[in-house]
Amino acid sequence: MNMRVKELIFLAIFACILTLPQIAADLRTLDVIVVGATGDLAKRYLWNALYILAQKERNITDISLYGGAKSKVSNQAFQEIVTESIRCDKSDSQCLKYRSEFVSRCQYEVLKDDADYKRLCTWINLNSSNIIFYLSVPPVAYRGILQSVASHCNITDSSKNFKFAFEKPFGTDFQSSLSLSNLLAKYLSEKQIYRVDHFLSDATISQISDFRARNPDLERLLNKRYVKRIEVTAVETVGCQGRTSYYDRSGVVRDMLQNHLTEVLCLVTRDMTSEESRLQLMKNISTVTLEDLQLAQYKGYSEEVSMETRKKGSSLATFARARIRITGPKWENVPVWLTSGKQMRQKNVYVRIVFRRNASNSRKIDACGSTPQIVFVRCHGDMTSPALLISRELPVSESYLPPGWIETEKFENVSIFGQKGQCFVAFVPNTTVEHAYTHVIANLFNGNREDFVPTDALLESWRVWTEAAVSADRAQRATTYPKGSSLKTVVKLISLPVQVQCLISNLFVGRCDVR
Known part of the structure; x- marks a missing residue:
C-alpha cells in the first residue's frame, strides 16, 4: 500500500470520527407533531404519555413538540391545555418542575391548509432526524394531511426516521379498509405506518406473549386436545350518551370485536414459532356471519340516539357475543x-x-x-386492577415471574369464575400501573411494531368481520336489556328463543312484535 493511499484512508477515518458526535446527537433528537392536539384523546392521554416518554427515555437529548389543529389557538392557551393534561401531584416539586420544562417545548401551529404544513415542515427539516406524526383525527382528513406532509417534509429521506401513528377506525368494512390502506401506501412505506390498538399495550394483555414464551409446559397445552374453550370479554358500565353520533355509525361489532378483541385472540392462539403467525392465524378464522352473533341493546339507547341526532331511534346493538371458528389442526372445533x-x-x-x-x-x-384455567385480568368484579391467574393444577414454571410483577395471595378469599382465589397462582404489578397510551407512545418511539396493526392483518380481520358488521347494521331491533344488567343475565337473555326474548324485554310494555 503506497503512502498516498494510506493518507486517504487516514483522512477518511479521521473525518468519520469527527462526525460521530454529530450523528449520535441527531439520533437523540425527536420532533413530535400531534394533529388534533386539543382533542379529547390528546388531552386525556397523549400529552401525559409524551411527558412520561421525555422523562424516562434517556436516549432523547432534545425534544420539540408541536400541537396542530384547524382552529386558531394562542400558544399560551395551548400550553395551558398541555399543562392541565399532565398529571402531577401538587406536592411533587420535581414533577412540577419537569412539567414546566416540557410545556415550554410545546408549540401550537394552525394546520388548516397546505401552506401551514409547508411552514411546519421547514422547522422539522431543520431540527430533527426522528419525527413522529400522531394523527388523532378522523380518516377523512388523512388524504389532505399526507399529501401536504409528503410534498414538504421530505419523508423519503433515508437520513430521517419518520413514523406516522393512526387511530381507529381503520375502515368500516373490507372495501373501505382496503381503500384507506391504499391511500396510506401511496404516501408512506409500511414501516412508517403505525396503526394504534391500545388494547395491545395494556398492562395485562401485553404479558400474554411473554407468558407463553416462558412457560413451555403450558404452551404445549394450548391446542384443541387440552383447551375446552376461550373467552375474550370486554364489557363496561358506561353507555353511549354524548357520543351516539359516532357510535350509531359504528356499533359494537366495529367498535370492539373486529379490532381489539380479535387482536387479543391472536395473541392467545397464534403460533409462537413463526414471525408470520399473526397473519396466518387471522387467515384461519372463518368469516363471521349473522348466525354467529347474539345481539342486544340496552334500554334507552334508541332514545339517546333520537335526542342527540336527527334519527328516529336506532336498532343497532350495544352488546354482542360472537362465536369464532378457527380452522386448522391446532384449534379446530x-x-x-x-x-x-x-x-x-x-x-x-x-x-x-x-x-x-x-x-x-x-x-x-x-x-x-x-375447571383448570388461565385468566388474564384487566378488571373483573371485585378485582379492579390487572392480574394474571393460573390454576395451581396447571404446570406453570416455578421460575416464572412477569417483569415488574409479584406473586400475591390477596385474592385467596375472592370468588373467581365460581372458584376460590386460593385455587390460583396469582400475579399482580408491583408498581402503579401506567395507562396503555404510555406504552403506546414508548413503543412508537422505539419502533416496537408488535403492538401495532400491520396492513395485511388488518385486511384479514375485515375479511373475517365485514359480513357480520353489515348484517348487524341491517338486523331488526335487537333484544333489549336493562341498564346495569350482569353479563350472565344478558347472555342468558340472548340465548332464549326470539319470542321469549321479546316477551321478557317488553314485560311492562304490553306488546311484542316479532317477525
Missing part, C-alpha cells in the same frame, strides 16, 4: 367467544382459557373443582 357490551353492572375485561381435565397435573386440588 374449540369454542371461542368474543363478548362486548355497554351499560353493564360491572366492568369486566379479561381473557380466559378454560382447559379440559386432561391438562391437570399431579397438583390437583379437590376443593377447586374440575
Whole structure:
C-alpha cells in the first residue's frame, strides 16, 4: 500500500470520527407533531404519555413538540391545555418542575391548509432526524394531511426516521379498509405506518406473549386436545350518551370485536414459532356471519340516539357475543367467544382459557373443582386492577415471574369464575400501573411494531368481520336489556328463543312484535 493511499484512508477515518458526535446527537433528537392536539384523546392521554416518554427515555437529548389543529389557538392557551393534561401531584416539586420544562417545548401551529404544513415542515427539516406524526383525527382528513406532509417534509429521506401513528377506525368494512390502506401506501412505506390498538399495550394483555414464551409446559397445552374453550370479554358500565353520533355509525361489532378483541385472540392462539403467525392465524378464522352473533341493546339507547341526532331511534346493538371458528389442526372445533357490551353492572375485561381435565397435573386440588384455567385480568368484579391467574393444577414454571410483577395471595378469599382465589397462582404489578397510551407512545418511539396493526392483518380481520358488521347494521331491533344488567343475565337473555326474548324485554310494555 503506497503512502498516498494510506493518507486517504487516514483522512477518511479521521473525518468519520469527527462526525460521530454529530450523528449520535441527531439520533437523540425527536420532533413530535400531534394533529388534533386539543382533542379529547390528546388531552386525556397523549400529552401525559409524551411527558412520561421525555422523562424516562434517556436516549432523547432534545425534544420539540408541536400541537396542530384547524382552529386558531394562542400558544399560551395551548400550553395551558398541555399543562392541565399532565398529571402531577401538587406536592411533587420535581414533577412540577419537569412539567414546566416540557410545556415550554410545546408549540401550537394552525394546520388548516397546505401552506401551514409547508411552514411546519421547514422547522422539522431543520431540527430533527426522528419525527413522529400522531394523527388523532378522523380518516377523512388523512388524504389532505399526507399529501401536504409528503410534498414538504421530505419523508423519503433515508437520513430521517419518520413514523406516522393512526387511530381507529381503520375502515368500516373490507372495501373501505382496503381503500384507506391504499391511500396510506401511496404516501408512506409500511414501516412508517403505525396503526394504534391500545388494547395491545395494556398492562395485562401485553404479558400474554411473554407468558407463553416462558412457560413451555403450558404452551404445549394450548391446542384443541387440552383447551375446552376461550373467552375474550370486554364489557363496561358506561353507555353511549354524548357520543351516539359516532357510535350509531359504528356499533359494537366495529367498535370492539373486529379490532381489539380479535387482536387479543391472536395473541392467545397464534403460533409462537413463526414471525408470520399473526397473519396466518387471522387467515384461519372463518368469516363471521349473522348466525354467529347474539345481539342486544340496552334500554334507552334508541332514545339517546333520537335526542342527540336527527334519527328516529336506532336498532343497532350495544352488546354482542360472537362465536369464532378457527380452522386448522391446532384449534379446530374449540369454542371461542368474543363478548362486548355497554351499560353493564360491572366492568369486566379479561381473557380466559378454560382447559379440559386432561391438562391437570399431579397438583390437583379437590376443593377447586374440575375447571383448570388461565385468566388474564384487566378488571373483573371485585378485582379492579390487572392480574394474571393460573390454576395451581396447571404446570406453570416455578421460575416464572412477569417483569415488574409479584406473586400475591390477596385474592385467596375472592370468588373467581365460581372458584376460590386460593385455587390460583396469582400475579399482580408491583408498581402503579401506567395507562396503555404510555406504552403506546414508548413503543412508537422505539419502533416496537408488535403492538401495532400491520396492513395485511388488518385486511384479514375485515375479511373475517365485514359480513357480520353489515348484517348487524341491517338486523331488526335487537333484544333489549336493562341498564346495569350482569353479563350472565344478558347472555342468558340472548340465548332464549326470539319470542321469549321479546316477551321478557317488553314485560311492562304490553306488546311484542316479532317477525
